[in-house]
Amino acid sequence: MTETTDPLALERQVCFALSIASRSVIGLYRPLLQPLGLTHPQYLAMLALWQHEPLSVKELGELLQLDPGTLSPLLKRLQALGYIHRERNSKDERALAVTLTPAGRQLRAEAEKIPPAIVARLGMDLDELHDLHRALMRVIAATRGTNAPEPQDA
Template identity: 85%
Template structure:
């Protein structure tokens, strides 16, 4: 069997390419996020809050596709950094509401430098990156459908 016809050839696996690409891209973010005191998952949470604040913890988890066990410690760290507040909702005491602090809002200005820096580090055109984003969005939707029962 040649590598071109081997269904188990490592370099033909979508999962392998996605895994390597993901680690590589997140690695590019690390030195840019470090001065802000953020990890990549924390940065994603801040992006969601800058776009949609206020959010319940449940809503934030849905947007980030993270479970409560993963999201809760992440939010505690962001609160410890002084970027967010978590408080019980006045409408529903069971729900935690997440809002940005003034420092969290200020951080957005610094974070606006990150996307152009990533584009520059990747050395890809905006058209290529938009095409990649669209393809990955289709993969995400396909996997979501595949995981649905029935």
């Protein structure tokens, strides 16, 4: 492919590279998540709960940056799988609390195999992946008009 200076050339578009990269990386997760009975969005919800449980539906939506119309059916499916409970918060009856079931907690042990498998499938070293993560967090922050958060682990 020849280098082009056309500002509208497909291969020069950040949105194109991000779109292809996103679909490709999520595709790597699919066969790893299938034995757990999870989709990628459900996996992200479980990651948030393993780290921050209990969470209100609102807090979970904010963490995952999902609207209630997307999050509610996702949570219903996780509940049907037996991984979570959704119940009214005893301190605030207006809020729904999301907690893990024993099966949801046990699932974490299987899920711990996923990150190293993804790293191996990507064939990139950890420093490269951390740099990519930091760059993506800067892109996300820039699209929201905020400063990028400092990485939690480096």
